Amino acid sequence: xxxxxxxxxxxxxxxxxxxxxxxxxxxxxxxxxxxxxxxxxxxxxxxxxxxxxxxxxxxxxxxxxxxxxxxxxxxxxxxxxxxxxxxxxxxxxxxxxxxxxxxxxxxxxxxxxxxxxxxxxxxxxxxxxxxxxxxxxxxxxxxxxxxxxxxxxxxxxxxxxxxxxxxxxxxxxxxxxxxxxxxxxxxxxxxxxxxxxxxxxxxxxxxxxxxxxxxxxxxxxxxxxxxxxxxxxxxxxxxxxxxxxxxxxxxxxxxxxxxxxxxxxxxxxxxxxxxxxxxxxxxxxxxxxxxxxxxxxxxxxxxxxxxxxxxxxxxxxxxxxxxxxxxxxxxxxxxxxxxxxxxxxxxxxxxxxxxxxxxxxxxxxxxxxxxxxxxxxxxxxxxxxxxxxxxxxxxxxxxxxxxxxxxxxxxxxxxxxxxxxxxxxxxxxxxxxxxxxxxxxxxxxxxxxxxxxxxxxxxxxxxxxxxxxxxxxxxxxxxxxxxxxxxxxxxxxxxxxx
Amino acid sequence: xxxxxxxxxxxxxxxxxxxxxxxxxxxxxxxxxxxxxxxxxxxxxxxxxxxxxxxxxxxxxxxxxxxxxxxxxxxxxxxxxxxxxxxxxxxxxxxxxxxxxxxxxxxxxxxxxxxxxxxxxxxxxxxxxxxxxxxxxxxxxxxxxxx
Numbered sequence: 001x002x003x004x005x006x007x008x009x010x011x012x013x014x015x016x017x018x019x020x021x022x023x024x025x026x027x028x029x030x031x032x033x034x035x036x037x038x039x040x041x042x043x044x045x046x047x048x049x050x051x052x053x054x055x056x057x058x059x060x061x062x063x064x065x066x067x068x069x070x071x072x073x074x075x076x077x078x079x080x081x082x083x084x085x086x087x088x089x090x091x092x093x094x095x096x097x098x099x100x101x102x103x104x105x106x107x108x109x110x111x112x113x114x115x116x117x118x119x120x121x122x123x124x125x126x127x128x129x130x131x132x133x134x135x136x137x138x139x140x141x142x143x144x145x146x147x148x149x150x151x152x153x154x155x156x157x158x159x160x161x162x163x164x165x166x167x168x169x170x171x172x173x174x175x176x177x178x179x180x181x182x183x184x185x186x187x188x189x190x191x192x193x194x195x196x197x198x199x200x201x202x203x204x205x206x207x208x209x210x211x212x213x214x215x216x217x218x219x220x221x222x223x224x225x226x227x228x229x230x231x232x233x234x235x236x237x238x239x240x241x242x243x244x245x246x247x248x249x250x251x252x253x254x255x256x257x258x259x260x261x262x263x264x265x266x267x268x269x270x271x272x273x274x275x276x277x278x279x280x281x282x283x284x285x286x287x288x289x290x291x292x293x294x295x296x297x298x299x300x301x302x303x304x305x306x307x308x309x310x311x312x313x314x315x316x317x318x319x320x321x322x323x324x325x326x327x328x329x330x331x332x333x334x335x336x337x338x339x340x341x342x343x344x345x346x347x348x349x350x351x352x353x354x355x356x357x358x359x360x361x362x363x364x365x366x367x368x369x370x371x372x373x374x375x376x377x378x379x380x381x382x383x384x385x386x387x388x389x390x391x392x393x394x395x396x397x398x399x400x401x402x403x404x405x406x407x408x409x410x411x412x413x414x415x416x417x418x419x420x421x422x423x424x425x426x427x428x429x430x431x432x433x434x435x436x437x438x439x440x441x442x443x444x445x446x447x448x449x450x451x452x453x454x455x456x457x458x459x460x461x462x463x464x465x466x467x468x469x470x471x472x473x474x475x476x477x478x479x480x481x482x483x484x485x486x487x488x489x490x491x492x493x494x495x496x497x498x
Numbered sequence: 499x500x501x502x503x504x505x506x507x508x509x510x511x512x513x514x515x516x517x518x519x520x521x522x523x524x525x526x527x528x529x530x531x532x533x534x535x536x537x538x539x540x541x542x543x544x545x546x547x548x549x550x551x552x553x554x555x556x557x558x559x560x561x562x563x564x565x566x567x568x569x570x571x572x573x574x575x576x577x578x579x580x581x582x583x584x585x586x587x588x589x590x591x592x593x594x595x596x597x598x599x600x601x602x603x604x605x606x607x608x609x610x611x612x613x614x615x616x617x618x619x620x621x622x623x624x625x626x627x628x629x630x631x632x633x634x635x636x637x638x639x640x641x642x643x644x645x
Contacts, residue, residue, distance in 0.1 A: 028630075163552050167515045170545035174522045174538065181534045188534055189525040219577050219608070220570030387610035388619055391601050394581055395623070399593065399631070402640050411585045411640075419578055426568055427511045445537050 006354035009054065010362060018048075018055045019359055022062030023366040029063070030070020032396055036085075036203075037067025041329045045336070053337040053352045058359030060333050064326055065363040066370070068269070068306050069113040076105045076298070080211040080393060085269040085305055087210050087435060088277055092290060092297035099293050100235075103375050107237040108295045110371025111244070112251050112302030117364035119255035119303075120262065120310020125357050128314045128346070138264055140450035141462050145471035146264055147444040150271035151437055152478045162483075165433045168424065172434035175200050176441025183449055195409030202439065204401040204410040208417025209424075209435055212397045215390050216422035237375035243295070250280045250296040254303030261304070262311020269308045270439050276304035282481060306367075310360065317341050317353060507566035512553045519545040580604055592642035594624055 009015070022044070029040045040063040048056035071086030076093030089109065096105040138146070151169060178189045179199030190196045239247075254276040261272035280300035281290040290297045312327040320331065320341035334341055337352075345353045401414035424431050455462050462468070480487070523542040529535040555561050580603065587596035601620045610616055631637040 163548065163555070164511060167511070167545065167548045167552065170541060170548060171515060171518050173541050174518065174545065177522075177538045177541065184532070184534045186530065186534045188529045189522060189538060191525060215581075216574035216577060220574040222570060222573075385610065387605050387608035388615070390577075390608055391604035392619075392623060394577075394584075394604070395597055395601065398581070398585065398588070399627070399640075402593075403637060406638055408585070408589050408640065411588065412582075415578065415581055415585060418581075419575075422571075422574060423514070426566065426571065427507060427514070428566055429511050429514070449533065449537070 003354065006351060007358050009351065009355055010058070010358050014052065014055050015058050015355070015359070018051065018059035019062050019362055020366075022059035023066045023363050023370075026063035026066030026363075027070040027073075027366075027370050030067035030072075030086075031074050032070075032400065036071070037064045038326050038329065040067055041326060041333075045329065045333055048333070049336065053339060054355035054359075056333060056337055057330075057352060057356040058363075060330065061356050061360045062363040062366070064330075065117055065306065065309055065360055066366060068309055069110075069117075069302075069367045069370070072109045072113060072302055072305070073106065076109055077102050078214070078389070078393070080214050080397075085273070085308075087206070087432060088270075088273040088301040088305075089298065090210070091277065091301070091432070092292070092294050095291070095293035096295070096298065101293065103237040104235045104239070104243075104295070105298060106371055106375040107239050108247060108298050109302040110237075110367060110375075111239065111247070112254060112299035113306040113371070114364050114367050115251045116255040116258050116303035116306035117309055117367065118361065119252075120259045120307045120313075121357055121360045121364065122310075123259045124310045124313055124317070124360070125354070128318050137467050139462070140447045140454065142467055142471055143264075144444060144447035144451055145468065145475055146271065147440045147447060149471070149475050149478060150274055150440050151433075151444065152475055161428065161430055164428065165430045168429050168431070169433035169437040172437030173441040173444075175205065175434075176438045177445065182442070182446045195407060195413070199442075200438075201404055201410055201413060203404040204413040205417050205438060206435055207397055207401055208414040209421040209431055209438075211400075212394065212414050212418030213421025213425060213431070215394050215397070216418060217425055218386050218390055220422070220426070237372055247295050247299040250276075250300040251303045253279065254300040255307045258304035258307020259311040262308035263314045268312075268439075269305050270436060272304040272308050272311075273301045274436065276300040278478070306364070313356075313360075317345055317356075506556055506561070507568070508552070508556050508561050512549050512556065515545060515549040515552075519549060577604070577607070580607060588640045588642065590642045591645045593640040594628065595642065595645060597624060597627075 010019070022040075025040050025044065026037060030037060041060050044059060044063060048059055051059070068085060071081050072089050072093070075081035075086040075089035077097050079090050079094040079097075081087045081090060093105050093109065096102065096108075151173075174189075178196055180187050180197070187197055257276045257279070258269070258272045261268075261275065277290075277297055277300050280296050281287045284290065284294075284296060313330065316327045316330055318341065331341065334345075339345060339349050339352055397414055397418070398411050401410040402408070404410055421431055424434065451462060519542050522538065523546070526535055526539045526542055529538070552561070580600070584596055584600040584604075587599060590596075591599075598620060601623065602616050605616050605619070627639075632639055
């Protein structure tokens with residue numbers, strides 16, 4: 001069978017039906033606070049037992065693709081990211097909505113997500129085996145440096161408030177250390193509270209800090225609605241040629257960054273989105289416009305997020321190494337249907353591998369459909385009175401927190417972090433560094449300690465290899481870059497004084 | 499004319515970081531000495547150092563006020579209390595009953611007076627949650643200890 005035959009196999013009633021079902025479920029779950037593609041895949045996995053492997057993989061792939069996009073909608077319109085992956089959306093997406101450009105923001109994020117998804121799928125199709133070799137090169141020390149890159153990016157993002165950002169990140173880091181130590185198995189910093197004995201749960205914390213805090217912020221600001229009347233929603237979801245050309249470079253770059261970062265295990269959408277955003281901002285002629293509703297900021301994140309989808313499946317399908325938690329669920333799906341990841345997946349079982357890839361490509365087309373034709377419907381959310389919207393958001397956040405571990409204590413956690421998030425917002429302490437450090441902290445500590453164990457035996461080989469040195473250099477550049485103007489001005493002033 | 503020095507709200511930010519760092523620092527001493535303790539201890543110390551440097555910068559007047567305002571916080575906290583009661587009600591009576599009680603109260607608290615709208619929203623919300631999460635996704639919903 002050739003590639004064309006693999007493509008045509010998608011167009012059977014069963015495959016198309018499950019593609020549509022997966023796409024709809026994915027975008028709905030991605031938009032709901034507390035739900036995500038992981039939730040959808042986890043729930044639908046047993047439902048796909050009775051399906052053919054192609055239909056099953058297509059359904060789960062569609063949930064993954066559109067789930068990553070779904071969180072963008074609520075992040076952009078209501079400042080409540082549906083998933084942790086979408087929190088970077090709020091930096092420029094929500095300001096656009098406040099300026100009455102919510103429809104345009106949805107159009108921008110739709111194009112970004114589509115582009116990122118397509119690039120990721122094409123990478124998966126054409127260069128997966130070669131790209132997968134890169135994953136082999138990443139040991140614990142390299143993974144630590146990669147994770148630190150994600151945290152250092154914070155400094156670049158909040159240059160004006162760098163100190164507060166660093167303090168926020170350190171607090172987030174401390175919260176990430178609560179629970180059982182991955183290496184020794186000892187519980188720490190749980191203060192005798194059984195609910196957090198093993199860890200502070202990721203989803204309730206992120207949901208509370210970003211989504212639930214929005215409830216309190218809306219009440220304190222006494223807004224009647226996010227956008228008061230229809231006339232404030234300017235423009236259209238469709239982009240003009242000029243607007244499209246404006247965002248195109250960042251869209252392409254974000255797609256490539258997301259795809260490449262997605263290949264690196266444990267790096268994830270957070271690092272990809274942060275890196276893409278930071279590069280977009282640094283290279284722009286007017287960096288100060290970022291964070292105030294710049295479409296380039298929005299598309300760079302959207303493209304990176306969906307680029308990770310294809311990228312994360314590269315090491316999974318070729319080496320059996322999941323690129324992130326969601327692709328780990330895919331591993332279960334492959335095994336349940338009797339498929340083993342590795343080179344033979346693209347030879348003996350090519351029909352299923354390419355069926356998945358083409359299914360992912362078609363699911364990305366659904367993103368365009370949901371985005372462009374559903375935008376005016378989603379945008380109505382911004383005109384719903386706060387007296388109705390706020391209780392619904394709160395109730396959904398509470399349910400979303402419960403759905404993570406099915407524990408009542410998680411509902412308390414989401415409330416507490418919601419209050420913390422509210423005060424951090426009012427005191428102008430950036431929340432993104434806190435959440436980023438919380439998400440990445442455990443991984444950073446684990447990889448650092450593993451590296452230190454390895455370094456006891458052979459520090460030279462661990463540190464002084466080309467990849468490690470390159471990552472150290474990149475981390476240093478990213479750390480210094482935001483302050484380069486200040487350093488340069490200071491050096492120039494001293495030279496002038498002398 | 500006397501000029502009252504305006505309170506710099508960044509001091510509260512500093513206090514928040516100090517409080518968190520000291521809390522975790524105390525927690526660190528409950529960890530058995532060894533590798534498990536070192537990393538959190540280092541992060542606590544780093545956090546305290548950052549907070550101290552920031553405090554010094556504030557006292558030296560190098561940190562502007564950023565026009566921070568905490569107005570509206572009382573109302574926000576009242577909503578927080580309402581949500582806490584909602585969580586307690588979920589624990590006692592389950593998600594659906596608690597939601598049917600919480601949502602009208604929350605809407606009225608936030609100023610909604612149209613009873614038809616309140617009733618429609620509450621019933622629609624409960625129905626959608628039941629159909630979508632309970633039936634379609636077969637998700638486990640919070641159950642109360644009483645009902």
